Amino acid sequence: MATQGARRLIVQKYGGTSVGSAERITRSAERIAAVADAGYDVVVTVSAMGKTTDELIGLARQVSRDPDDREMDQLLVTGEQVSASLMAMALIDRGQQAVSLTGAQAGIRTTRLFTKARITDIHPERIRRELDDGRIPIVTGFQGITEDLDVTTIGRGGSDTSAVAIAAALGAERCEILTDVEGIYTADPRVVPNARKLNQISYEEMLELASLGARVMHPRAVELGEVYGVPILVRSSFSDAPGTLITRIEDVEVRKNVRGIAHDTDVAKIRIVGVPDRPGVAAAIFMPLADAAISVDTIVQNTSLDGKTDLSFTVSRAEHSRAAALVEPIVPSIGASGLDHSEDLAKVSVVGTGMQSAPGYAARMFRALAGAGINIDMITTSDIRITCIISASQADEAVNALHAAFELDQE
Amino acid sequence: MATQGARRLIVQKYGGTSVGSAERITRSAERIAAVADAGYDVVVTVSAMGKTTDELIGLARQVSRDPDDREMDQLLVTGEQVSASLMAMALIDRGQQAVSLTGAQAGIRTTRLFTKARITDIHPERIRRELDDGRIPIVTGFQGITEDLDVTTIGRGGSDTSAVAIAAALGAERCEILTDVEGIYTADPRVVPNARKLNQISYEEMLELASLGARVMHPRAVELGEVYGVPILVRSSFSDAPGTLITRIEDVEVRKNVRGIAHDTDVAKIRIVGVPDRPGVAAAIFMPLADAAISVDTIVQNTSLDGKTDLSFTVSRAEHSRAAALVEPIVPSIGASGLDHSEDLAKVSVVGTGMQSAPGYAARMFRALAGAGINIDMITTSDIRITCIISASQADEAVNALHAAFELDQE
Numbered sequence: 120m121a122t123q124g125a126r127r128l129i130v131q132k133y134g135g136t137s138v139g140s141a142e143r144i145t146r147s148a149e150r151i152a153a154v155a156d157a158g159y160d161v162v163v164t165v166s167a168m169g170k171t172t173d174e175l176i177g178l179a180r181q182v183s184r185d186p187d188d189r190e191m192d193q194l195l196v197t198g199e200q201v202s203a204s205l206m207a208m209a210l211i212d213r214g215q216q217a218v219s220l221t222g223a224q225a226g227i228r229t230t231r232l233f234t235k236a237r238i239t240d241i242h243p244e245r246i247r248r249e250l251d252d253g254r255i256p257i258v259t260g261f262q263g264i265t266e267d268l269d270v271t272t273i274g275r276g277g278s279d280t281s282a283v284a285i286a287a288a289l290g291a292e293r294c295e296i297l298t299d300v301e302g303i304y305t306a307d308p309r310v311v312p313n314a315r316k317l318n319q320i321s322y323e324e325m326l327e328l329a330s331l332g333a334r335v336m337h338p339r340a341v342e343l344g345e346v347y348g349v350p351i352l353v354r355s356s357f358s359d360a361p362g363t364l365i366t367r368i369e370d371v372e373v374r375k376n377v378r379g380i381a382h383d384t385d386v387a388k389i390r391i392v393g394v395p396d397r398p399g400v401a402a403a404i405f406m407p408l409a410d411a412a413i414s415v416d417t418i419v420q421n422t423s424l425d426g427k428t429d430l431s432f433t434v435s436r437a438e439h440s441r442a443a444a445l446v447e448p449i450v451p452s453i454g455a456s457g458l459d460h461s462e463d464l465a466k467v468s469v470v471g472t473g474m475q476s477a478p479g480y481a482a483r484m485f486r487a488l489a490g491a492g493i494n495i496d497m498i499t500t501s502d503i504r505i506t507c508i509i510s511a512s513q514a515d516e517a518v519n520a521l522h523a524a525f526e527l528d529q530e
Numbered sequence: 531m532a533t534q535g536a537r538r539l540i541v542q543k544y545g546g547t548s549v550g551s552a553e554r555i556t557r558s559a560e561r562i563a564a565v566a567d568a569g570y571d572v573v574v575t576v577s578a579m580g581k582t583t584d585e586l587i588g589l590a591r592q593v594s595r596d597p598d599d600r601e602m603d604q605l606l607v608t609g610e611q612v613s614a615s616l617m618a619m620a621l622i623d624r625g626q627q628a629v630s631l632t633g634a635q636a637g638i639r640t641t642r643l644f645t646k647a648r649i650t651d652i653h654p655e656r657i658r659r660e661l662d663d664g665r666i667p668i669v670t671g672f673q674g675i676t677e678d679l680d681v682t683t684i685g686r687g688g689s690d691t692s693a694v695a696i697a698a699a700l701g702a703e704r705c706e707i708l709t710d711v712e713g714i715y716t717a718d719p720r721v722v723p724n725a726r727k728l729n730q731i732s733y734e735e736m737l738e739l740a741s742l743g744a745r746v747m748h749p750r751a752v753e754l755g756e757v758y759g760v761p762i763l764v765r766s767s768f769s770d771a772p773g774t775l776i777t778r779i780e781d782v783e784v785r786k787n788v789r790g791i792a793h794d795t796d797v798a799k800i801r802i803v804g805v806p807d808r809p810g811v812a813a814a815i816f817m818p819l820a821d822a823a824i825s826v827d828t829i830v831q832n833t834s835l836d837g838k839t840d841l842s843f844t845v846s847r848a849e850h851s852r853a854a855a856l857v858e859p860i861v862p863s864i865g866a867s868g869l870d871h872s873e874d875l876a877k878v879s880v881v882g883t884g885m886q887s888a889p890g891y892a893a894r895m896f897r898a899l900a901g902a903g904i905n906i907d908m909i910t911t912s913d914i915r916i917t918c919i920i921s922a923s924q925a926d927e928a929v930n931a932l933h934a935a936f937e938l939d940q941e
Contacts, residue, residue, distance in 0.1 A: 141592030148593075175612070181552030182559075182616050183623035190622065193630045194615035197608035201586070204605035205593050211601065212594035219604045223634065224679050245679075268635050268656075 128160040128250075128291045132260060132282035136299045137356035138202040139169035147297070147356055148209035151255060155215060160250050162285060164260040165206055166278040167198025188233035192262075192272045196222065199259035199278075207257045217255040220245060222262035222270065227281065229263035235274035238263055238281070241288035258285060276337020283340045287347035293364075294349050297356035300335055302363030303328065305527035306380040310515045313528040317378065318361070321368040324378045327470040327504045341365060368472065377471040377480065377525040382518050384511045386416070386464040387439035388496070389446060390431040393456030394420075400453050404430065407445045413438045417466065417508065419497045427456075431497055433508065436462055464496065465514035468506040469521055481505050487524035493517050539571040539661075539702045543671060543693035547710045548767035549613040550580035558708070558767055559620035562666060566626060571661050573696060575671040576617055577689040578609025599644035603673075603683045607633065610670035610689075618668045628666040631656060633673035633681065638692065640674035646685035649674060649692070652699035669696060687748020694751045698758035704775075705760050708767035711746055713774030714739065716938035717791040721926050724939040728789065729772070732779040735789045738881040738915045752776060779883065788882040788891065788936040793929050795922045797827070797875040798850035799907070800857060801842040804867030805831075811864050815841065818856045824849045828877065828919065830908045838867075842908055844919065847873055875907065876925035879917040880932055892916050898935035904928050 131154065133147050154161045175194050179186040186194075203219035210217035222229075226242030249256045260278030263271050273280060279296060286294035303325065304314040320328070322345035329338050335353055344351045344365060354362025394400055401420075408415055418432040434442045443460050450458050467488075474480045484505050488495060493516065497508035509517055522528065542565065544558050565572045586605050590597040597605075614630035621628035633640075637653030660667045671689030674682050684691060690707060697705035714736065715725040731739070733756035740749050746764055755762045755776060765773025805811055812831070819826055829843040845853045854871050861869050878899075885891050895916050899906060904927065908919035920928055933939065 141589060144593050178552060178612070178616055179619055182555050182620040185623070186619045187622045190615045190618045190630055193618070193632070194612060197611045200608045200611075201589070201605060204601045205589055207601045207604070208590055208597045209593040211598045212596070217601075219601055221604070221681075270632075 126160050127158070128162065128289055129154060129293060129295060130162045130164065130282055130286035130289065130291045131295045131297055132164045132278060133166065133206070133356060134278065134296070134298045135166045135169050135172075137297050138165050138167075138206065141205070144202070144205050144209050148206060148213060148215075150297070150356065151206075151210060152213055152215050155255055162246060162250070162256050162258060162289065162291070163206065164258045164278060164282040164285060165199060165202045166260050167195075168202045171198040171201065189269065192233045192270055195272050196259065196262045196270045199261055203257045203259045207255075210255055210257075215255055216253050217257055218249050219257040219259070220249070221259050222281075223264040223268065225256070225258045225285070227258075227263035227284070229265060229271045229273060231265045231267070231269065231271070233269075233271055236263060236265075236271035238273060238284050241284055243285070243288045246285070246289065276339045279337050279340035280343060283343045283347070283349055283351060286349045287343065291349065293352055294344065295352045295354060295362075296336060296340075297354060298335065299355065299357065300353075301355040301358060301360045302353050303335060303365075304379065306518050306522045307382065310382070310518050311380070311522045314522065315528055315530070316360075317363050319364045319366060319368060320378060321472050322365055323503055324470055324472050325365045327468065327501070328379050328381045336365075376474045377469055377527065379470050380518050380521045380525070380527065381468045381470055382465060382514050384465040384514050385435050385437075386433050386466050386508065386511070387436045387442075387460065387462045388431055388433050388464050388508065389439075389443055389458065389460040390429060391446065391450060391455050391458050392429050393427045394430045395454045396426050396428050401430070403453050404446060404449055407449065408434075408442055411441065411445055413442050413445070415442075417497060417499050417506065419499055433464065433466070433497075463511045464508055465511040465517075466506050466508050467514060467517045467521060468504050469525065470504045472503050474503055474505070483524060484521060487520045488517055491516050491520040493520070537571050538569070539573065539700055540565060540704060540706060541573045541575065541693055541697035541700065541702045542706045542708060543575045543689060544577065544617070544767060545689065545707070545709045546577040546580050546583075548708050549576050549578075549617065552616070555613070555616050555620050559617060559624060559626075561708070561767065562617075562621060563624055563626050566666060572666050573657060573661070573700065573702070574617065574666060574668045575689060575693040575696060576610060576613045576668060577671050578606075579613045582609040582612065600680065603644045603681055606683050607670065607673045607681045610672055614668045614670045618666075621666055621668070626666055627664050628668055629660050630668040630670070631660070632670050633692075634675040634679065636667070636669045636696070638669075638674035638695070640676060640682045640684060642676045642678075642680070642682070644680075644682055647674060647676075647682035649684060649695050652695055654696070654699045657696070657700065687750045690748050690751035691754055694754045694758070694760055694762060697760045698754065702760065704763055705755065706763045706765060706773075707747060707751075708765060709746065710766065710768065711764075712766045712769060712771045713764050714746060714776075715790065717929050717933045718793065721793070721929050722791070722933045725933065726939055726941070727771075728774050730775045730777060730779060731789060732883050733776055734914055735881055735883050736776045738879065738912070739790050739792045747776075787885045788880055788938065790881050791929050791932045791936070791938065792879045792881055793876060793925050795876040795925050796846050796848075797844050797877050797919060797922070798847045798853075798871065798873045799842055799844050799875050799919065800850075800854055800869065800871040801840060802857065802861060802866050802869050803840050804838045805841050806865045807837050807839055812841070814864050815857060815860055818860065819853055822852065822856055824853050824856070826853075828908060828910050828917065830910055844875065844877070844908075874922045875919050876922040876928075877917050877919050878925060878928045878932060879915050880936065881915045883914050885914055885916070894935060895932060898931045899928055902927050902931040904931070
C-alpha cells in the first residue's frame with residue numbers, strides 16, 4: 120500500500136448514460152477499478168440512472184399540480200442514491216472495497232434554496248476516512264444537505280459541480296468527467312464532419328463554448344474548476360480515448376488563438392424600435408422579464424441617433440411569446456415607437472483566448488459568413504468570443520464556413 | 531388552533547398497496563387529510579410503493595452476486611423516500627401542510643446491523659417541531675440511521691415496527707395500520723367463508739395469530755405495541771370499516787376464550803428416532819441448524835422410554851432438504867437409530883387468551899379434528915394456543931372444522 124504522502128487522488132464523475140443500466144454500471148465499475156489498481160486513490164460521483172429523474176418528476180406531477188420544492192428534492196435525491204449504491208455493490212463484487220455516500224454522509228453542505236441550492240462548504244472528513252480505510256467512496260452527485268439536515272438538489276449541472284467541488288475540497292490531481300462524448304471539439308461533430316477533438320482548452324474558452332451550445336459540461340462546474348484550479352478531464356466512459364483537459368493555459372501567444380466554433384439554433388429575437396435614449400429605459404424593459412424568470416441572452420443596443428435608438432435582445436424560442444407579451448405594453452410607456460420580433464434565429468460564435476489582443480479575427484469571421492452568403496443580424500463580442508446572430512436555416516453552413524476559415528481541422 | 535395540551539395524536543402507517551400508485555397515494559392523502567381536519571395531530575409512516583423494493587433488489591442482483599449489506603440498505607431506503615415525498619406533495623396539493631422526513635431526519639436511531647437493524651432510540655424533536663408548526667410529518671418506515679450517519683433498514687415487518695415505535699415515542703393515542711385487509715379475522719377468510727372480523731384482540735393473541743400465518747402484521751410490531759402499551763388499529767385503506775383494535779384486554783373471563791384459528795401450510799418435519807436420553811443431545815442437533823440460519827419452528831420430544839426417545843421438529847418447506855442434510859451425519863454420532871422426514875404438512879392452531887385456565891379446549895380441538903377424519907401428527911401448546919401438525923392436504927378442512935367447533939362465526 121502506498122504511504123499517505125505518496126497517494127495521488129483522482130475524482131471521477133459518471134453521468135446518467137454511464138450508469139444507465141446494470142450492465143453500464145458494471146462496465147463503469149471496471150474503469151474505476153482500473154484506476155484504483157493503477158495505484159490512485161479514487162473518489163467517484165454519480166448521476167441518477169438514465170431517465171430516473173424524469174420518471175420521478177412524472178410521478179410528482181401525478182400527485183401534485185405544483186410539487187413542493189422541498190419535497191421535490193427529497194424525491195429526486197433518491198435517483199443518485201440508487202446509482203451510487205449499485206456502483207458500490209458492483210465494485211465490491213469485483214473485489215474492490217467501496218462505500219456509497221449520500222450528500223449528507225459526504226458532508227456536502229448547501230444553502231436552503233431547494234431545487235437550486237448552492238454548495239456552501241464541503242466537510243470531507245468522512246470521504247477521507249473511507250479513503251484512509253482503503254475504500255472507494257461513491258458520492259451521490261447533484262445533492263447536498265442543509266444545516267437542518269434537509270436534503271437539497273443543486274440544480275442544472277449539479278453532478279458536474281459536485282464532482283469539481285469534491286475534487287477541490289480534497290485537493291485532487293484532477294477531476295474526470297466520464298460522459299457519452301469523447302471530449303470537446305472545435306465544433307459540433309454532427310454539423311462539421313471534420314471537427315477535431317481538442318487535447319486542451321482553457322476554462323474561459325470552455326465557458327464560452329459550453330454556454331453557447333456545446334453542452335458537454337455545465338458552466339457552473341467549469342467556473343468552480345477555474346476558481347479552485349482543478350484540472351477537468353472530459354472523456355468518454357465508452358472508450359479509452361484521452362479526452363480533453365480543461366485547465367489553466369498560460370502560453371496563450373504560442374498557440375492558435377481560435378479554439379472552436381459554437382452555435383445554438385434555439386434563438387428568438389425581440390427588437391424595440393425608437394427607444395428614447397434616457398436613464399431607466401433598459402431597466403423598465405428588462406425588470407418584468409427578470410420577474411417572470413425569462414432568461415435573456417444577447418442584448419444589443421446601437422449608438423443613439425437623434426436621441427433614439429433600437430434595442431434588441433434574444434431569448435429561447437420557448438419563451439419568445441411570453442417575453443413579447445410582457446414587453447409589448449411597455450413600448451408606449453417608455454415612448455418607443457414600436458416592437459417587432461422574429462423566431463428561427465441562431466447564433467454562431469468564434470471562441471479563443473487572446474483573440475481580442477490579436478487583430479483581424481472579427482473581419483475574418485464576417486468575411487467568411489459573407490462568402491457563404493449569410494446575412495448577419497446582430498453582433499456581440501466578449502474578450503474571447505465574437506458572436507453573430509443569423510438565420511437558423513443557415514446555421515450549419517455558417518459553422519462549417521467558420522470552421523474552414525479558421526483552419527480548425529488542422530492541428 | 532388547538533392548544534398544545536388539548537392535542538390528540540394519531541400515527542398512521544400506509545403499507546405498500548396503500549401507496550402503490552399515484553392514484554392510491556392521492557386517495558390515502560385524502561384519508562390523512564380527513565383525520566387532520568377532524569382536529570387530530572397526525573404523523574404518517576409509509577412503506578415503499580408496491581413492488582419497488584423487489585425491483586431494487588433485482589437491480590442489486592444484476593450488479594452483484596452477493597450484494598453488500600450496507601449498500602443494500604443505502605439502496606432500499608430510497609423506496610420509502612419516494613413514497614414519503616410523494617405523499618407529502620399530495621397533501622400539500624390539497625392544501626394541507628406536510629413534510630416528508632427520512633429515518634435520519636426523523637431521528638430514528640438503530641444498531642449497525644445492516645438489513646436487520648434494531649431501533650435503539652427515537653429522537654422525536656424534529657417530528658414534534660413539524661407538528662408544532664402545523665405540518666403533517668410523513669416519516670419513511672422501515673429505516674433508521676446509525677450514530678455514524680449510515681442508513682439502515684430494520685428487516686421484516688419494519689414499516690409496522692417504525693409506526694409503533696414512533697407512536698410510542700410521541701405518546702400517540704393509537705397507531706393505525708392501514709393495509710389491504712379490513713382487520714383480523716377468526717380464521718383466514720379465503721379458507722373459511724364465514725370467518726368473522728374481530729373488533730378487539732389482545733397483543734398476546736395477535737402474536738400467536740400473526741406468527742402462525744395470519745400475516746397481517748409482523749410480530750415485532752405487536753410486541754413493541756405491547757411493551758409500550760400502544761393500541762394498534764388494523765384497518766383497510768380502501769374502506770371505512772372500523773378494523774380490529776389490538777390492545778390490552780383485562781376482562782379475560784367475561785369473553786369467549788377462543789379468538790381465532792391460525793394455520794400455515796408451509797411445514798416440513800424431520801424426526802430423529804431412538805435418541806439416547808442424555809444431556810447435550812438436543813444441542814448437538816440444533817446448533818448446526820442455528821449456525822446455518824435455519825429457522826426451526828415446532829420442536830416435540832416425547833417422554834423417554836427405555837432411555838430412548840423420538841425428537842421431531844418442523845422447518846419451512848424451502849429449508850427442508852438443507853436441514854435434513856445437516857442433521858443426517860449427527861444421527862450416528864449421538865447414538866440415535868435413524869432419521870425420517872416428510873414435507874406436505876400443515877399446522878393449525880386454536881388461539882385465545884386464558885384458554886389454558888379453562889379446561890376442555892384441547893379435547894374439543896382433537897374431537898373436532900377426529901370428527902373430520904383428520905389424523906394428528908404432532909401436538910404442541912403454549913399458554914394461549916394449541917397447535918396440531920397435520921397433513922397439508924387436510925388443512926382447509928381442519929380450519930373449517932375448528933372454526934365451527936368453537937362457534938367462531940357467532941359474536
